[in-house]
Amino acid sequence: MKNSTISIIKQGQKKRKQRxxxxxxxxxxxACCLCCLMLLLGNTIYPIQDVFRSLMGETLSGVNFAVNTIRLPRMLAxxxxxxxxxxxxxxxxTMLRNPLANPDILGITAGSSVAALFCILIFQTNNTVVSLAAVTAGLLTAIIIxxxxRGKSFAIGRLILVGIGIxxxxxxxxxxxxxxxxxxxIPSALRWLSGSLNGVQLSSLPPLMITVLICAPIVLFLSKHLSVLELGEQSATSLGLNTNMVRLLLILCSVSMVAIATATTGPIAFVAFLSGPIAKRLVGAGQxxxxxSGLVGINLVLAADLIGQFAFEVRYPVGVITGLLGAPFLLYLLIRMNRKGSL
Structure with a gap:
């Protein structure tokens, strides 16, 4: 009986890993298909071999500017x-055990947006200063929230309400x-606020790329601890986890990525909100x-940008399309949580 139970558990684990x-x-x-489409499609559709040759550094009339100057930075962003x-x-x-607890709803993205917009409109500073201001403001907003x-005890609901107010x-x-x-x-600022990949240049991408390449592996390394935090503060502490240190590292990495991404592309609506729940539905529990979530985020942004560029007579920024997708999901989630009494 014991061996059969262990065998069933192992089979379940194997199926979850395979899924x-x-x-x-x-x-x-x-994601690879969408990246290729981002490079191929535009006012002129170039053959894939010409796009590849252009990326390899070969000089091709018309192709180099369209691919290397416009489409490649847009795709990478x-x-x-x-x-x-x-x-x-x-x-x-995951850390706060609530699907509403994401940077968009909590106001962290808005904090980064205020700092970036202040630098763009008032001081008209360069991209480096904008990125630093966005990260600082994002971290400061998280600390204030x-x-x-804080009350007599930590309450997720209170944190979400404070975040919405902020x-x-x-x-x-x-x-x-x-x-x-x-x-x-004002027009460029409004375009940036809607979340847009238009006009992104290769020179503005290194801060975003470096931040993601540093912070994403750290979050991945801490993913097991993140799963333990999902069990609750008392359970995590009883299992010997230094919850304050782990939570601090996760918040620093997450806020840094959101702030730099916001400074580069603007606050692309609902991607942070949708990616986790969609990924969880796809892979199931236990993994x-x-x-x-990162892969779903890539696909959401690239697919929404392609839809915004080519699905309508008028071209829309990527944030408009993700907003149209995310708003109904937010209403559905609020209704479901209210029925369950978890709101």
Missing amino acids: WLIVNILLIIL GFFAGIAFGIAGNTFQ YFLS QAMLSALISYLLMIGAQED SNVIP
Whole structure:
């Protein structure tokens, strides 16, 4: 009887690992296809061999500018921003054990947006200063939300409500900055606020790429500890986990990725909110959700950008399309949580 139980458990673990692996492979294949489409499609559709030769450094009239100057930076920005938003959103949702607890809802993205917009409209600084200001403001917003939500005991619901209030206040500050900004800078600022890959240059991508390449592996390394945190504070502490240290590292990495991604592409709506739940539905329970969330984030951003560019007569920024996808899901989630009494 004991051996049969162990055998059933092992078979279940094997099936879950196989499902996790298959889902990740399919998400990687889909992401590769979307990356290729981002490079191929535009006002002019170039043959794949010409695109490849251009990427390899060969000079081809017309192809080099379109591929290397416009399409490649756009694709890379969407790729790394998708990873950043996807992993960061899943980290907050898992760590706080609530699907509403993501950087968009908590106001962390809005904090980064205010700092970036202030630098763009008021000081008109370079990309490096904008990135540093966005990270600093994102971390400061997270700290303020944490301290304002502290009571006699830590409560996730209180933290979410405080975050929503902070987000409302920061949204008002964004509106004020748009009112006092120079008129010639307002259109580009509004385009940036909607979340857009338009006009991204290769020179502005290194901070985002370096941050993701450093922070994403750290979150992946801490994924087992993240799963333990999902059990609750008391359970995690009883298992010998240094919850404060792990939580601090996870928050630093997640906020850094969100802030840099926001400074580079603008606040692309709902990617951080959608990636974790979609990935969890795909891979099922019992496996790490970090890699699938990053892959879902990539696919959401790239697919939404392609839809915004080519599915309509008018071209829409990527954030408009992700907003259209995310808003109904948010309403559905709120209704379901209210029925369960968890809201």
